[in-house]
Amino acid sequence: MSPEQATFRALADPTRRSILVMLRGRDLTISEVAENFDMTRAAVKKHLTVLSDGGLITVRASGRERINTLNPNGIDPVVDWLKFFDTFWDDRLSTLKTVIEKDKK
């Protein structure tokens, strides 16, 4: 699967988008993420795997825990794709992209 497709796929599920919003505040272990949802840890773990495959999060081991972190570069494929529609979907997008690029440096 292309990186672009993996990222769009990862964003397509509302649970996964919620997880990303959660990780915006601070890094979380799998169990911590799972506490916020009415589903099993196994299900949450699958979502985290999809997010990782899509490059939207990174995972590091800390003892027996797995700490999930938001990846700042993860949405690049999406922003790059949206860029193609600047002329149609307004220059709001190019503005967004410009600021994001600057912020990464």
Add this chain to the structure above:
Amino acid sequence: MSPEQATFRALADPTRRSILVMLRGRDLTISEVAENFDMTRAAVKKHLTVLSDGGLITVRASGRERINTLNPNGIDPVVDWLKFFDTFWDDRLSTLKTVIEKDKK
């Protein structure tokens, strides 16, 4: 389904993203869109329905034809979500929100 979810879902399929790129050039009928893919017209029509449900295109009748057009505002839910997501990188982006909101008017 929420408008946001409908839009993210619509963008999750590579065929649908290709269709949007196609429509960037000019409006197309269902048959014209279908000519560009190795699948039946019925399958393409389903994709166009999903894109319409996601607010990314609009469809108007012209005789027996259905003309599909890119919707300039269709990407708004995604942009709005990305803005929220991007505050992870820098709170300075909050000023960007203001600029974007103003630009929409």
Add this chain to the structure above:
DNA sequence: CTTTTATGAAACCATAAGGTATCATGTCAA
């Protein structure tokens, strides 16, 4: 009027996706 042409709609199929349950493994704590 008859024949194309463009689309709509429904049934059907195979696979992907989201979820659970269960068991195995590695690690922390007593």
Add this chain to the structure above:
DNA sequence: TTGACATGATACCTTATGGTTTCATAAAAG
């Protein structure tokens, strides 16, 4: 060492999704 805890991995289930086929209908062409 012995449990308890956090995660990994697999099998399995149900539904959604992407696709085809087939038939119906509306409009343009002759």
